[in-house]
Amino acid sequence: MGVEEHKKGALKRVRLGIVTLSTTRGPAEDESGNWMAAASREKGHEILFHRVLPDDAAVIRETLLSLLDEHDPDAVLMNGGTGADPADVTIEAVHPLFRKELTAFGALFAQLSYADIGAAALISRASAGIIGRTAVFCMPGSIKACRLACDRLVFPELGHLVKHIRTG
Numbered sequence: 001m002g003v004e005e006h007k008k009g010a011l012k013r014v015r016l017g018i019v020t021l022s023t024t025r026g027p028a029e030d031e032s033g034n035w036m037a038a039a040s041r042e043k044g045h046e047i048l049f050h051r052v053l054p055d056d057a058a059v060i061r062e063t064l065l066s067l068l069d070e071h072d073p074d075a076v077l078m079n080g081g082t083g084a085d086p087a088d089v090t091i092e093a094v095h096p097l098f099r100k101e102l103t104a105f106g107a108l109f110a111q112l113s114y115a116d117i118g119a120a121a122l123i124s125r126a127s128a129g130i131i132g133r134t135a136v137f138c139m140p141g142s143i144k145a146c147r148l149a150c151d152r153l154v155f156p157e158l159g160h161l162v163k164h165i166r167t168g
Helices: 003-009 031-042 057-071 090-097 103-123 143-167
Strands: 016-023 046-053 075-079 129-133 135-139
Touching: 016 031, 016 057, 031 046, 031 057, 031 075, 031 103, 031 143, 057 090, 057 129, 075 143, 090 129, 090 135, 103 129, 103 143, 135 143
Parallel strands: 016 046, 016 075, 075 135
Antiparallel strands: 129 135
16 A cells, blocks of 8 residues: 555544743744644644643643643644753653654654754754654744744644544
8 A cells, every 4th residue: 555545544634732832932922832823723723722831841741631631632732842951841741751752753853954954953852752642743942943843744744643543
């Protein structure tokens, strides 16, 4: 079976959550999160929630698990807190929750970033995985990085990935 044949059953409409990690931005200043929500809606997806959380591992973990339990989203797009700064704790908070890691996401994002920004791509720790029945993507907080990740990786495969997670 070819790739196109395999992807025929991909979901067209996915139920998403958006989580922005920042100690300096609120909902009004959340350029990346607001862009992800708008771009998702343009593609026909439903936004179940959009939250801005502080860079605090315990808060991130507890809130994410609560949102997953309350809303049961197909996927969550997280932005911010993936760099090398001591305050960047998204990966430390989320990675231990993955029942499966989608290792190609980080590698492909690094490759695309390198082509775009050069060696500075080394600093990103973008990651993705599956928590329960939900795909979770952790990407940098810059609007440019979010667009790159979503347009080139997340959106093209989202319905296909969710189909596998939800229905096998």
